[in-house]
Amino acid sequence: MNPVNYLYLAALLFTIGATGVLIRRNAIVVFMCVELMLNACNLAFVAFSRMHGNLDGQIIAFFTMVVAAAEVVVGLAIIVSLFRSRHSASVDDASLMKL
């Protein structure tokens, strides 16, 4: 299969993730969409890695996973504490500060 197709897929996934961030209210889902974007990146890395015939991209993908995991830890901690204070995980509810 043409490696470019993987890139198209990666771009598609990335866009879906970004769109999700824009349209979903639940903080967890938003965060999942970000994760989707990161994974789209991973796909791109791996695809490029293969194209160029070096390992860099694949190694980066591992790093990205680690980072994503760290983000989950931090993110969930924050989101959960927000949820416990407000009994809601909607990002739209958290709008005390504006203007």
Add this chain to the structure above:
Amino acid sequence: MSTAAVLSAPAVHSLWTTAAEPVDKIPAPTIEYAQLAPILIVVGAAVLGILLEAFVPRRARYHAQLFLAVVGLAAAFAATVGLAASGHASTQARIAAMGAIAVDGPALFLQGTILLTALVAVFTFAERRLDPAHHGHRVDSFAAEAAAVPGSEHEKSAVKAGFTTTEVFPLALFAVAGMLVFPAANDLLTLFIALEVFSLPLYLLCAVARRKRLMSQEAAVKYFLLGAFSSAFLLFGIALLYGYAGSVSYARIADVVDGAVTDVDPALASTMGNDVLLLIGFALLLTGLLFKVGAVPFHMWTPDVYQGAPTPVTGFTAAATKVAAFGAMLRLLYVVLPGLTWDWRPVMWGVAIVTMLGGAVVAITQTDIKRLLAYSSIAHAGFILAGVIAATPEGVSSVLFYLAAYSFVTIGAFAVVTLVRDAGGEATHLSQWAGLGRRSPLVAAVFAVFLLAFAGIPLTSGFSGKFAVFKAAAEGGAGALVVVGVIASAIAAFFYIRVIVLMFFSEPKPEGPTVAVPSPLTMTAIGVGVAVTLVLGLAPQYFLDLAGSAGTFVR
């Protein structure tokens, strides 16, 4: 960090080609520990801080953590100075850690700035005299137990027990470590990792305010989600650049962009021809960095986060993040993409203009002092961008100088904000600041000095910085940008002055806030801010020299 060594291009290549052969020994990466000392010291201190958190009794933790953080940062700063003194900022500049980290003038200058800023910020973190003691325990700006639900019994008992979130010190140290690496990163992966290393602790730090916890948590969520969103863009940009150049090493990418590579394989030849990859990748990468510096239209997190975060954290974030992010941006634009100067300059022109004007204009109608400072920081990001756009060594050194000047003013200003309090904690609404000059002339005068420096009035560091940046921009052919910058400065002057008017020319309200008498910690922070502001305003030559000699990137 050692993993980065594996990624250096030649090493990977040999690994790939020799994979099938039997392995006698794994070639150990060369790590220049001495040259990386500042980073390593801070990381070490941070790790040690985690251990302290685990093993030191609760009542001793505060002092232990504070001591560790201060010593760690001071030692790291000493190491930075030592490196600079031994010529690593100029003649001895080189790339360390097998291509992952550059040790050169800009890196050391920025690291030194970050470390000093962080040191001052840690002082404000540690301030425990502003609020009255709770149940006999002195309290700082951070929640007794951040995990507890605000207003719950759990929280009350934590307060009663005198818990404090001493984790903020190691968190801050981790953030500092990431910030140290960020402007020194010499490949895109290190850049990304550094970004995450300093961002994630900051998200947490935003969430742990002791007062107004809902706002604090909201700020953290917003910062986190948007930050993650932006880092996804950054990462995708990295992926595209990697796809374009077949490498994430700055030097390699620069060569590919310039067409200066000799070993072109067919895959590289095909991607090299695809400028769309390069341009989109560049734009996405830039997005991530512009988010961190708070440039319009990626600025919208700034006011909310600045307002919601605990004020010492706000000061730290505002000052240090900006230094680190602009450092990384400079290196990216000057080292990786000089070949794209003609592509990125017009785009950055646009961003700089809307950032300067947008920040200044929206700030006019702000009513909260922290939000006002947030918008002011946006406008300042625009001014700094003007220096970045100069695309000359003078541009680099002017930005370095500006960052140093700006960060101390910022930390000092936010430190003053922590002092003005009423029963509900900090009194950040502007109307509460009315007549402050009559109640506490000294505090008001100090804040006025900071505001004047923000406004770029001569004899303050703000003026020297602004002049340096605008001069570089004008010399670099961005005269029109200077004119826009001047207009934005004029607009900005309006709201700084509004605050001064409020403080000095309005009658104090009877139920107005009081000014807390801080411990020597905050006093030091503010004092350093004032001193730097005035010294850099009156006799900036030494520091300009410093920034000037630190203006060359190693490649």
Add this chain to the structure above:
Amino acid sequence: MENLIALLVAAPLLGAAVLLCGGRRLDRYGHLLGTVLAAASFVIGAVLFFDMLGRGAEERALYQTLFAWVPVEGFQANIAFQLDQLSMTFVLLISGVGTLIHVYSIGYMEHDERRRRFFGYLNLFLAAMLLLVLADNYLLLYFGWEGVGLASYLLIGFWQHKPSAATAAKKAFLVNRVGDIGLSIAIMLMFTTFGTFTFGPVFQELDGAGEGTLNAIALMLLLAACGKSAQVPLQSWLGDAMEGPTPVSALIHAATMVTAGVYLITRSGAIFNAAPDAQLVVVVVGAVTLLFGAIVGCAKDDIKKALAGSTMSQIGYMVLAAGLGPIGYVFAIMHLVTHGFFKAGLFLGAGSVMHAMNDEVDMRKYGGLRKYMPVTFVTFGLGYLAIIGFPGLSGFWSKDKIIEAAFAKGGAEGWILGAVTLLGAGITAYYMTRVMLMTFFGEKRWQPAPAADAATDVEPSADHHPGELPHPHESPKSMTVPMIVLAFGSVFAGALFSFNSSFVHWLEPVTRFEHGHPPVGAAVITTATVVVLLIGAGIAYAQYGRKPVPVTAPRGSLLTRAARRDLLQDDFNHVVLVRGGEHLTRSLVYLDHSLVDGVVNGTAASVGGLSGRLRKLQNGFARSYALSMFGGTAVLIAATLLMRGV
């Protein structure tokens, strides 16, 4: 000898400084000090005069340079004096009449608590006026010119608590300032034309300048003269200036200051001679004012205002004569001097009458005073005869010469001017006879003094008894003696000057002189003049001597009513200048606020409004922030690609 010149000015200046800065402790002796210093100036003048007589006609002028005043690259103005025959004439007139009026004022102002200051102002006036006539350059002349303006301002408004006096003072200064524009511009023109504005060099270089320039300079000088000498169209202030104490009217607004315009024109004779067009304008201005003043003088019931109209008219004669060129200068100055005597005398007489009549000025409330105030009556009467040109008295000699010179202008102009001056002589006789009859003859029409008006805060003077009829009495010696001296001048000065053409010979070296040749014989003109004045006096007698004078003025004809209102010039000023000016300033104040400031404030407001709208974008929703970032990224990518044209 020339070193004395500065003393002429210094003496009264010293007086002014001491009296004005000295404070209350000088109240008791101040008036004496002022008088002595004025007299000192006169004595020095006399010494210089006799010294001057001792020299040949062409070597009489003296020069004294004190110091460089404004030494600037290419612009040299000195404090330097020139005392020639023309200046000398004025010095004697000014210091002489000035001293007399100082003496007169000792009595006249006796009950005024601010008498010291009054004398200080008088001394200031003398100093400025002497400076004016002694200056050797136009800029220094301008110094004196404005100085007399200031003194005039201070003295007209001396009774500042009266709003009318304050207004009159302001008006006088302002109208004079308009004239001063002329003098300024004339000096500037001289500077750009000749590189200097010192009399001698300017007059020597006249050939090099174009006639247009010279006309312009001359017209500007005329404008200045019009302001100071109350010539149409800048005459309106003089009538109001009568608000000042009467000695002031006599000295400043009759004898000396108002004639400064004539001095200026005569002094600049060389320029005017080279600018015939401007000269024609001078003549026209003189002729118009001559009739204007005379007509106004006919209608006024206020004795001082009637005399003020007369002053205007008489100065009109002088200006007209000066406009005739070398045939007229000498007579202009001669009439100026004789007028100085008789008009000062008339004013002092009027002051004496007012002094006796509770400061009443309305002639309709006088009548029959000749019996009560014999000295005043006689001196006033001699002044009256002099001014109407009764043969043998001063006015006759000088006015007759002017009428002759007017006819001698030649052609139609000559006839017209001659006719105007003749007509003026007739009207003069008419209104002066009217004044004379209403004041000193007929039955008593005295009215009780009005109650002191609290609103105007007039302090009752010592002999002011509200509600009582006045008790007219002769004035004290200090007042009558100056009147008598002036009466002597009124009677004999003209003859003295005309004897052997002495005045002509005296001034000729300065002003040059040409004999005019009127189309008809001099005797014919003289006869005509006498006839005309008899007619004028006769009509007045018919109206005011034969019939009783009503205490309230009859409505009168349209012309009378207009003349009472200064021929509507004040109304014009009021409507066009005052009202118009008020509208202009008011609308400018409004515009300054709404437009000039408004543009700036509007800009600020629109930035603020923009700020308010942009602020709304910060709506607190994380997702919209993300959208902003997403959109920004898209734009960034698009822009980057577009730049490359990919």
Add this chain to the structure above:
Amino acid sequence: MSFPLLTATAALPALGAVLTAAVPAARHTAAKWLALVFSLATLGLAALVAVRFDPGGARYQLTESHAWIADFGVRYELGVDGIGVALIALTALLIPFVILAGWHDADPDQQSNRRWRPTQGFFALILAVEAMVILSFEATDVFLFYILFEAMLIPMYFLIGGFGDRAHSGSDENAAAQRSYAAVKFLLYNLVGGLIMLAAVIGLYVVAGNFSLTEIAEARAAGDLTMATNTERWLFLGFFFAFAVKAPLWPLHTWLPNAMGEATAPVAVLITAVVDKVGTFAMLRFCLQLFPEASKWATPVIVVLALVSIIYGALLAVGQRDIKRLVAYASISHFGFIILGIFAMTSQGQSGATLYMVNHGISTAVLMLVAGFLITRRGSRLIADYGGVQKVAPILAGTFLIGGLATLSLPGLAPFVSEFLVLVGTFARYPAAGIVATVGIVLAALYVLVLYQRTMTGPVKPEVRSLPDLKARELAVVAPLIALLVLLGVFPKPLTEIVDPAVRHTMSDVQQQDPRPEVEAAK
């Protein structure tokens, strides 16, 4: 190295400011005396500068030069020419009187807290302004000048906003609001001007590579430094705009009436008589010297604007109901004359403009300070609230009249000399402009005399019946200034002697010669 006299002249008041500010709260009278002593000592040093200055000597004298910010091409360079000496003398002369006149303007009220030290602040700020103004007259480095030009706004701002007139036309809150509006307006106008100048300053650096006035001028004269026509024009406009705001020139003037109206009279004097002079001074020194061609290019427009200022300012002065605003508009009119004189490009015009700066400073000081004394007595700035003051306070009225007469340029008082020189100088180059400007002198008479008539003459209003006459302190403020007005009106030679050579230099900078008299030209 010789004694740095110029630095000392500026440093002394700066030191005084610091010491005054440091006086303990309870000893506020000591602070006043301290400030007065320092201002007098500064006057002494300024006199020494004037004595040491040799009119026949080099263009810039008593020069000092030290490295400062090499990166910006900035040196700490001082030097004075005759114009500078005259203005330094003016500044040093006026400040003691300003201090003396404002003796009680900032007395602490009873209930204010112990940390609020208004008196110390007031006098320290005045001295700080003095230091900066003097240094700005001495600076021969464009950057140094710019810094001072901007920095002096801050103390002025606090003086205007923090120590407003206690007499006002409305309620208390209203007064505070108006005062802070005035202070903000002052600062913003000048800051905007300054920022635009900043762009030009940077541009100048880009073109010239350093900021030394002498070096740039020499390089330009020698042809080593050429500016493209358009560049020079833009830079000129940037500089001129800032100076025109400060001066102020129509239509950038509207801050002045507010600022002068709301500030106390001594501060108003400080604004118009001292600080604003920096603007006109800078036009003469920097605009003409750095950008001669552009100056000539812009002259027609500037002359027109100056004329508008003259007439417009005077007409608005006529229309004012507030004494201090009236004086402010009169000042606008006078600044029009100064600018007209500068840009007439004749020696008479420029000498006249320089003299005008000095004379206007003194005459406005007299008028404004006496007006201030009056206003403090009655507690109102409205003209309509007065009447007949002459009767109850003749000395006050007399000094007020003299100030007014000086304002309307009566010969014998100093402003006449300068005004006439400006008029002549203008007329020589632009006759029409000279004539229009002459109309200004009529309007000046109008607003001065109307003001005098309405306040001082007429029946005594009940409210003014008990006003005391000038006290000894007040007379000590006014009398010397009046004496000076007379002295400089009759014998301005000492001033013209030092100004003339400087003007000659400026004229040669712009390569202009005085128009020759018509008669000579014809020969």
